[in-house]
């Protein structure tokens with residue numbers, strides 16, 4: 001029986017932007033794909049180029065977990081990857097996994113009771129609704145269920161990857177001589193964190209050393225290949241194919257040159273296709289403030305958001321991301337940049353806004369960097385912190401050069417570093433640079449009061465450095481505040497030393513960026529995508545940065561992104577593999 005096609009027309013606004021060349025500022029610039037992301041109802045005469053029980057989209061941690069665990073559950077699997085290479089952003093990463101109550105903690109005698117852990121996750125994921133006395137800490141049912149699923153299953157995912165031979169084992173992110181974990185959760189200083197050490201794990205190499213994201217890519221690819229799971233690179237999934245009952249029964253992928261292929265999914269399609277950092281239009285309309293780029297692979301353009309909307313999915317967490325700070329001009333050169341500026345080195349440095357005022361705790365862990373950029377001043381109708389300035393003195397330039405992106409190696413001349421013998425000269429150099437970037441960053445200028453504000457702020461910071469107490473932003477108090485103490489620093493706070501009263505001074509422009517975004521179609525605890533009435537769309541699953549993250553706005557600790565990617569990739573795999581073969585209306 002032939003079915004009515006509901007194929008949609010191409011995206012007119014994006015095509016218009018592309019054709020007209022408008023929106024050329026950095027907040028909108030970027031490749032605008034001329035692909036129509038959509039759903040279509042399959043026809044009885046549909047022909048399939050390939051088929052499998054489970055079709056997995058992407059090849060990062062979420063997709064690899066989904067593919068491997070679906071295979072282990074008895075499903076025949078195929079992976080479709082848009083890029084020409086395997087591994088996604090995961091391959092660029094540190095490779096850590098945040099897994100509460102994992103078997104390594106238990107072996108070490110580190111308790112991580114469920115109620116305490118859920119309290120911690122709820123507190124940092126949803127601070128705006130967190131309620132200590134409520135049974136679900138003030139969270140809606142589904143948001144609570146997602147946290148619970150991560151607590152219950154993250155350890156199983158980690159152990160599962162070892163059991164099926166992907167990694168020889170995991171170990172704590174860093175350890176003391178006696179094997180006790182050193183590294184803490186990102187919010188270990190909060191009273192709600194009762195098990196601050198041990199949840200962050202790294203995969204091990206065969207020789208027992210700690211691996212990273214490169215190891216994730218290497219080992220999961222080898223595991224996928226050894227199971228004869230086809231990895232089709234250069235395949236951009238662009239359309240969901242549904243049967244007459246609205247069940248997802250396959251996908252269409254676009255190849256180079258515009259050729260398309262169809263792949264039937266007998267049991268389910270699992271997306272692990274990353275976030276939308278590299279779709280500037282989605283960033284403009286959904287994120288809670290302006291970003292200039294991020295370190296996701298350039299192929300992470302939010303394709304699943306567009307397909308999900310077309311399939312009737314509810315969206316979740318679209319205003320959040322795994323935030324970071326970026327040297328602005330590096331991001332303007334290349335939107336997909338791994339040049340990060342999250343925790344700048346040096347104790348005699350501060351970060352200020354266009355008024356010369358500090359914007360926050362410069363040493364706080366990178367994931368806490370986003371919101372300071374997004375402060376909107378309704379009086380001036382501007383984002384005064386949208387571009388910030390990392391300011392430091394000669395000592396920090398010499399001693400801490402190369403310790404983080406905004407401070408280049410000693411002797412290395414970075415085109416992004418501005419200098420001046422006085423603060424007035426430095427301000428003039430900044431003003432000139434801002435003017436030269438106007439086409440990319442808009443009319444962002446220094447306030448007339450910048451130098452006066454900066455001088456006051458340096459004097460205030462220097463007083464804090466003497467006493468060791470940052471009364472404005474509590475720099476150095478958090479366990480994750482980076483310390484880069486100068487030799488011979490006799491000041492009480494290792495993260496603060498008075499900024500010199502003599503030049504030269506240096507400045508780097510800093511803008512907001514992401515590791516990737518983490519909003520998209522809403523899922524339930526089985527990683528099924530939900531529609532706008534909170535009902536699962538049969539056959540459609542997602543995990544990792546392409547879906548509304550279970551973590552909400554929280555970055556629980558090292559591995560806070562790959563952890564849930566692996567957990568929910570596995571959840572999706574187990575659910576999809578258990579499904580009956582779906583009828584698509586044609587004959588097999």
Ligand SMILES: Cc1cc2nc3c(=O)[nH]c(=O)nc-3n(C[C@H](O)[C@H](O)[C@H](O)COP(=O)(O)OP(=O)(O)OC[C@H]3O[C@@H](n4cnc5c(N)ncnc54)[C@H](O)[C@@H]3O)c2cc1C
Pocket residue numbers: 057058059060061062063080081082083086087088089090091092093094095096097098213235236237238272273274275295296297299300301303304322338515516543544545546558559560561562563565
């Ligand atoms: C320097 C750095 C260090 C980091 N360290 C850590 C860390 O230690 N721990 C941690 O938890 N996180 C870390 N992160 C973040 C982490 O890398 C990502 O959040 C995580 O890897 C995302 O995994 P994913 O599977 O969701 O997506 P990705 O790994 O980005 O994979 C998505 C894949 O989907 C593909 N794709 C996109 N659209 C389509 C389509 N339409 N069709 C087919 N394929 C498609 C993409 O090409 C890509 O390969 C770090 C990031 C960076 C850059």
